[in-house]
Amino acid sequence: MSTINFARKEISFKIVYYGPAMSGKTTNLRYIYSSIPQKVKGEFTSIATETERTLFFDFLPLELGVIKGFTVRLSLYTVPGQNIYKLTRKSVLRACDGIVFVADSQLSKKEENIMNFYDMVENLNDFGESLESIPLVMQYNKRDLNPIIPIRELQEALNNENQFEYYEAIAMLGLGVMESMKAITRLVISRI
Numbered sequence: 001m002s003t004i005n006f007a008r009k010e011i012s013f014k015i016v017y018y019g020p021a022m023s024g025k026t027t028n029l030r031y032i033y034s035s036i037p038q039k040v041k042g043e044f045t046s047i048a049t050e051t052e053r054t055l056f057f058d059f060l061p062l063e064l065g066v067i068k069g070f071t072v073r074l075s076l077y078t079v080p081g082q083n084i085y086k087l088t089r090k091s092v093l094r095a096c097d098g099i100v101f102v103a104d105s106q107l108s109k110k111e112e113n114i115m116n117f118y119d120m121v122e123n124l125n126d127f128g129e130s131l132e133s134i135p136l137v138m139q140y141n142k143r144d145l146n147p148i149i150p151i152r153e154l155q156e157a158l159n160n161e162n163q164f165e166y167y168e169a170i171a172m173l174g175l176g177v178m179e180s181m182k183a184i185t186r187l188v189i190s191r192i
Ligand SMILES: Nc1nc2c(ncn2[C@@H]2O[C@H](COP(=O)(O)OP(=O)(O)O)[C@@H](O)[C@H]2O)c(=O)[nH]1
Pocket: 019, 020, 021, 022, 023, 024, 025, 026, 027, 028, 080, 081, 141, 142, 143, 144, 145, 169, 170, 171, 172, 173
């Protein structure tokens, strides 16, 4: 749910990078962070306790300008994908406005992607949310590796009805990263 700060004339959106462990979520965030001018971004923050870790930063996407008199602020979040962090994964989804699902294209990760996706859907449902109410962009990452799952098969597994925009990515090289971020931003903003 977006947050409006009337004093600062600012509207904030929370975007969560979700997906299995090691799929490239942090790599996405680091690439985006490094591409943004210093003066429009906050600190890259890691909240770590003994058992959990959340990463986030926020910034003002200047190219969006002012929308209905409000400056847009985006907060990008990611969470650990390992099973033991199930609770953190759930809590990070609270009040989110949009999701980038970062899938790992490696052949060996097919089941893990699917399980993680449905775990996310379940978590959303627990908050009374769903992918009808929250926009999602699919990112098929690690397209540089071999062997990988063909796009058609990933689509069948994760985007069967083609309800989500999808992007192929090599996050390590920054390929597909800004495209995915801009796509989710556009979808999130179109909801207001
Ligand atoms: N080959 C390859 N490796 C990647 C790519 N994106 C991320 N990685 C690597 O995958 C590992 C896990 O990435 P990370 O962003 O930490 O995953 P996270 O657990 O989802 O946050 C790191 O060693 C990254 O350098 C990619 O597109 N191709």
